[in-house]
Amino acid sequence: MKNKRPVIDRVIRSKRKTFGLEVRPNGDLIVRAPNTASQAQIDAVVERKAGWIKSTRIRLAQEYPGVTTRQFIPGETFWYLGEQYTLSLIDRQRPPLELEGCFRLSRHAQDRARSVFIDWYREETRAITHDLINDYTRRFGFRVNQVRITSARTRWGSCSGKNNLNFTYRLSMAPLKVIEYVVVHELAHLKVRNHSRSFWDTVARIKPDYHQDRAWLKQYGPLLTLD
Ligand SMILES: [Zn+2]
Numbered sequence: 247m248k249n250k251r252p253v254i255d256r257v258i259r260s261k262r263k264t265f266g267l268e269v270r271p272n273g274d275l276i277v278r279a280p281n282t283a284s285q286a287q288i289d290a291v292v293e294r295k296a297g298w299i300k301s302t303r304i305r306l307a308q309e310y311p312g313v314t315t316r317q318f319i320p321g322e323t324f325w326y327l328g329e330q331y332t333l334s335l336i337d338r339q340r341p342p343l344e345l346e347g348c349f350r351l352s353r354h355a356q357d358r359a360r361s362v363f364i365d366w367y368r369e370e371t372r373a374i375t376h377d378l379i380n381d382y383t384r385r386f387g388f389r390v391n392q393v394r395i396t397s398a399r400t401r402w403g404s405c406s407g408k409n410n411l412n413f414t415y416r417l418s419m420a421p422l423k424v425i426e427y428v429v430v431h432e433l434a435h436l437k438v439r440n441h442s443r444s445f446w447d448t449v450a451r452i453k454p455d456y457h458q459d460r461a462w463l464k465q466y467g468p469l470l471t472l473d
Pocket residue numbers: 431435441
């Protein structure tokens with residue numbers, strides 16, 4: 247019997263050449279597709295992978311029970327530096343979002359809560375990575391050109407050939423030592439471009455306990471999101 251085609255929650259098109267499927271902990275299905283892909287092609291890919299999508303949804307529901315799609319309503323929790331804080335709405339406030347024991351969101355900003363949160367995380371991530379990079383470059387002599395904070399969904403950081411570093415705004419949701427690991431990882435790519443033994447040796451020289459941070463990121467990383 248043919249599998250029923252799963253519902254697609256979001257299609258993200260880009261210059262990529264291949265298709266990519268991602269099932270989020272809340273069960274949402276994200277399809278990454280080339281700009282030129284037709285809806286029929288996208289449907290065909292999803293239909294072919296229906297079995298995998300179903301089993302992944304079941305596995306994630308067991309691994310991350312209670313994760314639902316965010317609505318930015320009071321009582322929901324949001325990550326910051328590895329801790330979860332509750333959201334509350336207050337009548338009027340500038341800036342529209344503040345963290346003081348809990349996340350306090352101005353009621354009049356609730357309809358654009360997602361972008362308010364993204365801006366907030368973006369600034370936090372910018373400040374934290376900026377300080378860490380300054381510290382590491384002083385101690386270990388890296389040469390960094392430009393640092394950008396991106397909206398990357400699956401990558402925590404990346405390093406370009408021109409010594410530019412990118413980090414996703416979601417990074418400040420992680421514990422500080424995990425952020426340190428991600429920053430060290432990208433800095434180490436300035437010296438070793440691949441993931442060879444010598445790359446991991448470079449990481450370990452700066453952050454000997456990086457295995458724990460990698461493991462944390464693997465387990466909890468899928469939860470560090472505004473989806
Ligand atoms: Zn890497």
